Amino acid sequence: MLVIASALNCVTLNEKYSQVGIQLGGTKVERLPLTDRIASQRTALILEPACLGFCGEYYRRAQSSGCCKSYDCLLFELNKKHAEVQIMSDNWILIVPKSPKHIPLPDNAQASLEHLERLMPDADEIEIVQNEHVQLFDCGSNLETITCPRCSANIGFDWWGEAMSSDHDEKVGFQLKKYRLPCCSTAASLDELTYAFHQAFGCFALSAMNPNIGEISNDAVCKIAAILECEVSVVYQHI
Incomplete structure (x- = not known):
């Protein structure tokens, strides 16, 4: 598959194309x-x-x-x-618990998956994504800005990329340590920054590929949160 990468990712290409x-x-x-x-x-x-x-x-x-x-x-x-x-791009809706380390009970996860399948009957694929370590559920090429949660100043991609590299450990995933932000010296973790489009850190997500519904409704999000028994946020990923 051809993947149009976001600003901080590498472009990946199918082997039938030149390796660039x-x-x-x-x-x-x-x-x-x-x-x-x-x-x-x-x-x-x-x-x-x-x-x-x-x-x-x-x-x-x-x-x-x-x-x-x-x-x-x-x-x-x-x-x-x-x-x-x-025209070969794909879209995902990712529903992620707001608490990064939270993993819903298996029965709740399965029930929420079945509910999502009823909401999105035309989706290419709907699945549970689960990892024992915290990972980033990014918005792909939808990412436009990263801002400070306190003063709303823009945070450069260079600074963010360095913080991401520093925070990530191959054995334990993202640690979400506090960093002094370059704008106003506020101490904040990577998951506390404001991303447009929204991005989330977590160990669990419901993932719907090409759901063909536009944006998911607030009522639907609240229903899924109730099934999972936790607060959730929605990531719209474009690749």
Whole structure:
């Protein structure tokens, strides 16, 4: 599957396409064979519109690798490739307990899954996602801003990425430690930041792929929360 990554994730490609790995929003570029093949049918280069400014790095790499294409030509082709694969994107609705370490009782989890299946009969797939460690249920390319919960100042993706790396442990997942925010020095954990679109940290989620219902209603969310016997939040993920 082609995956259009969010600003801090790597683009992943099906093996039938050229292997191009890009760290969007940063300076690290992996496996970037930018030659005239960039315009071929077998090359998929996927960028979100907000990240197209990063095309300047592609141009520099292209020129150093002998590609004679102009910057405008490369930008046009990047936009064209983005448009071609955009129709292959997927959407998820994720319902996550607000308490990151909470895992509902098995009977409650199964009952909520069955209720979600009745609410979303046209969904491609509905499943329970459960992990013993806290993970991030991200909104994918829907992520626009991260702000301070106290002063509402924007928090840079660079700072957030470093905090995410520092907070995550391969053995225990996210620890959700307190960090001094760069804006007003408020101490807050990653799950306390304000994300637009919303993102959540947790060990459990109900996941519905391509549910084909638009937004889930507040009444439906409240019903699922009652079945799970915990407060929940909703993540709208686009990949």
